[in-house]
Amino acid sequence: MNNQFDHMPEAKRPILSVRNLHRHYKSGEGTLTVLNGADIDIYPGEMVGLVGPSGSGKSTLLHAAGLLEQPDAGKVYINGRECLKLNDATRTSIRRQTIGMVYQFHHLLKEFTALDNVAIPQMIAGKSQTKARAEADRLLSLMGLAERLDHTPSQMSGGEQQRVAIARAIANKPQLLLADEPTGNLDPATSTRVFQSLLDLTRREGVSALVATHNMELTRFMDRVLTVRNGQVVAVAKNAIQGGIVV
């Protein structure tokens, strides 16, 4: 298999490498350039923030990196394998095995309980109902929702719903969580708590994360912060973090 990172020790191989991504949209008579040569590397165990002005291309970049949308040019490597030239079925399979997604709105199944919402994707991936429900119980309990397992989304607060969505995204053991404004819909205090829960759970479960946010306050919890401007990653800042605490 074509893997450009085979020569590197495993811990130093990026899970995700995005190279020179371009994305344009037709806009009236002209063209809107949304991604203009964006590059990203995410390594095992990293928590990386993605910030930048509204419209700078963060969501478009996350969707392309998560193999949900095809850019116009560039490369997306997942574990060293170039994915954009693969057929739809193979890309989908790589995405399901490697990537979990969380959005600003939770997209939970309304008529199902929290437990079912986290168990169902595991059953679709082939796990038995008993094992899927046990894992859903474990993850939801880690997210502080042990008392909410049998509640449907409408019986939970916005912060609780988003915690369920995070547990669901982690349930199939992805290597990488891509989150697009996961707390953008929550009040500031709830936002901080849910963000910390997301980072605690991903660290604990050994999942890396790339999280787009407008809340600069939250980026102090990340290992690195990437700034997007005009469709490019223009700055990378490294936080000095020890044991999850910024020093």
Ligand SMILES: Nc1ncnc2c1ncn2[C@@H]1O[C@H](COP(=O)(O)OP(=O)(O)OP(=O)(O)O)[C@@H](O)[C@H]1O
């Ligand atoms: N399907 C589309 N068709 C046309 N333009 C689009 C489409 N999707 C996104 N855009 C435009 O691309 C630009 C970048 O959008 P994107 O959502 O990636 O930015 P963003 O940095 O995530 O913004 P925000 O922080 O507000 O969520 C915006 O100007 C947006 O209007």
